[in-house]
Amino acid sequence: MRAPTILLADDDDIGRYVIATMLRRAGFVVTEVADGRSAVSAVLASPPDVAVLDVKMPGLDGFEACRRIKSHEDTRHVPVLMLSATFLETDAQVEGLETGADVYLTQPVEAPVLAATIRSLMRARNLETEVRLAAAEWRTTFDAISDAVAVLDGDGVVVRANRAFMAAFGEGVVGTRVDALDVGRDSGELALGDRTHSVRVDLVPDELGKSPRLVVTLSDITVARRSERERAEAFVREQTISRTLQQSLLPERLPSDERLALHAWHLAAEQELIVGGDWYDVIEADGGLWLVIGDVAGHGIAAATQAGQLRHSLRVYAHEGFGLAESVRRLNELVTGTELTDMATMCILALSHDSDEVRMVSAGHPPPVLIPAGGPPRLAVETHDVVLGVVGAHYEESTFTFAPGDRLVLYTDGLVERPGEMIDDGLERLVQACAGIEGLEALRLHVVTSLVGDAHPRDDVALLLAERQVH
Amino acid sequence: MNLPVFKITTREAGAGVVLVLTGELDLAGAPDLNEALTEAREAGGALTLDLSELEFIDSSGLGVLVRFHNAAEAAGYEYSVIAGPPQVHRAFVLSGLDQALPFAARA
Numbered sequence: 001m002r003a004p005t006i007l008l009a010d011d012d013d014i015g016r017y018v019i020a021t022m023l024r025r026a027g028f029v030v031t032e033v034a035d036g037r038s039a040v041s042a043v044l045a046s047p048p049d050v051a052v053l054d055v056k057m058p059g060l061d062g063f064e065a066c067r068r069i070k071s072h073e074d075t076r077h078v079p080v081l082m083l084s085a086t087f088l089e090t091d092a093q094v095e096g097l098e099t100g101a102d103v104y105l106t107q108p109v110e111a112p113v114l115a116a117t118i119r120s121l122m123r124a125r126n127l128e129t130e131v132r133l134a135a136a137e138w139r140t141t142f143d144a145i146s147d148a149v150a151v152l153d154g155d156g157v158v159v160r161a162n163r164a165f166m167a168a169f170g171e172g173v174v175g176t177r178v179d180a181l182d183v184g185r186d187s188g189e190l191a192l193g194d195r196t197h198s199v200r201v202d203l204v205p206d207e208l209g210k211s212p213r214l215v216v217t218l219s220d221i222t223v224a225r226r227s228e229r230e231r232a233e234a235f236v237r238e239q240t241i242s243r244t245l246q247q248s249l250l251p252e253r254l255p256s257d258e259r260l261a262l263h264a265w266h267l268a269a270e271q272e273l274i275v276g277g278d279w280y281d282v283i284e285a286d287g288g289l290w291l292v293i294g295d296v297a298g299h300g301i302a303a304a305t306q307a308g309q310l311r312h313s314l315r316v317y318a319h320e321g322f323g324l325a326e327s328v329r330r331l332n333e334l335v336t337g338t339e340l341t342d343m344a345t346m347c348i349l350a351l352s353h354d355s356d357e358v359r360m361v362s363a364g365h366p367p368p369v370l371i372p373a374g375g376p377p378r379l380a381v382e383t384h385d386v387v388l389g390v391v392g393a394h395y396e397e398s399t400f401t402f403a404p405g406d407r408l409v410l411y412t413d414g415l416v417e418r419p420g421e422m423i424d425d426g427l428e429r430l431v432q433a434c435a436g437i438e439g440l441e442a443l444r445l446h447v448v449t450s451l452v453g454d455a456h457p458r459d460d461v462a463l464l465l466a467e468r469q470v471h
Numbered sequence: 472m473n474l475p476v477f478k479i480t481t482r483e484a485g486a487g488v489v490l491v492l493t494g495e496l497d498l499a500g501a502p503d504l505n506e507a508l509t510e511a512r513e514a515g516g517a518l519t520l521d522l523s524e525l526e527f528i529d530s531s532g533l534g535v536l537v538r539f540h541n542a543a544e545a546a547g548y549e550y551s552v553i554a555g556p557p558q559v560h561r562a563f564v565l566s567g568l569d570q571a572l573p574f575a576a577r578a
Contacts, residue, residue, distance in 0.1 A: 297530035298498070336541060342534030345566065364566035386567030389537040391544055393571065413530075420527070422558045423565060 009039035026115035036060025070100030276460035277303030294346035373405030414459030487517030496532035522555035
């Protein structure tokens, strides 16, 4: 470490010699000048660690020299120690300190006192330098932050603001209240012009009983918001297309007949999910009606489109006179041959107006519930064939009795499936819910309320209910 | 809620591999399974698909198996499936896939 340097100014050669000797013995490097003007120019030319000035000098005295050192930008940080050969009145001491002198000592001064005083001045100077550097570093960092940052006092007045904050709120923002920040602090967001900012407020820990300060940080989130909005819009677009598609999947109205009452219902999945590939249909064929319910695996436009193809293809097969099992076999060929979809489930019931016998083909679809007029509800059949999608799958008809006064509930698995439970439990709940309710609409309402509740289900649900009228 | 993550573990077994499926297989896990199955089939060795540690399967998962089954049949590639726990196997029974897929006799 280099030896500390002292500039010593005294017009009295002997006095200067005594002080200079004391300082050199204490380890300081001393530069001597004999008048105030030389002192000022020496300090300016090469700022020492400490300047020691005698008060009484001809021409420029110590007070004036000190004033000039302290008023110059390059030298005001140099500590000044004033020495007086004689005791001065308090007024003079005050004058000395008011010129900016850091310490005032009266001669005769003892060597240890002088050296200790100078070292103390240097320590204070070093601390100040560190604080000044830290402040400069902090300021640079503060300004470099692209977020707009400000420190507010307890009343919301801006105490300090970085460059980005001033760019947003004006150069003169320090010392004023920014009302817009109050709004932002409540909502967490603030719009400035065409930009959107997130608002973050940090509390500076209370110190020495001062009212707490707040650090407010505004981050520009315009771009993030925009892409979020675009995603949401795209989502709504797909949802709209899917819903439209889904509507086209379902018959506009069901055939009405005094021999058979029908009621259908489609329940959309919860908002986050897009439509599923659930559909139902009623086809007039074979001197009776085919009741159809199906479900294509997956969600969204693809599933809805695939369901539409299956629905319309089945109508074509029915009108061309193909039987139940043959129609389903052809649908399976359509699915596997065109890779229309990986998998779909479907159930078709063929009802005849002049027979109690119902023919049914199920391609891996959950069994319909039969509610006999005079008995407890139950699953209509226990047997079924495999889902649509397996190459070469074989389908067979099964039959059961559907007498006047009996009712049937066809549904898709969204009604009975619950994560983490056996599907049989859901089927059991459905069968229970079908007991003791008259009519079709009331039954549907009760079933949906019991199994789904008020909320939108996780998956789409389609329901088709039928009742054979008594004559 | 901490949902069981779907995971596929590949184990060498003799001349082929066993794919052990764990966790919940739905739309999210379907692409991974599809890839693992295709890879195993293309490698040509014997394949056993072990569902015994699977906790849930939905129609997307079944769909992947159906698609794989069709491809395997077309290529004359033989594989076998070890059934899952009751709540998983029930999905195969209800969809009729318990009859269509080559389930190994239960040990």
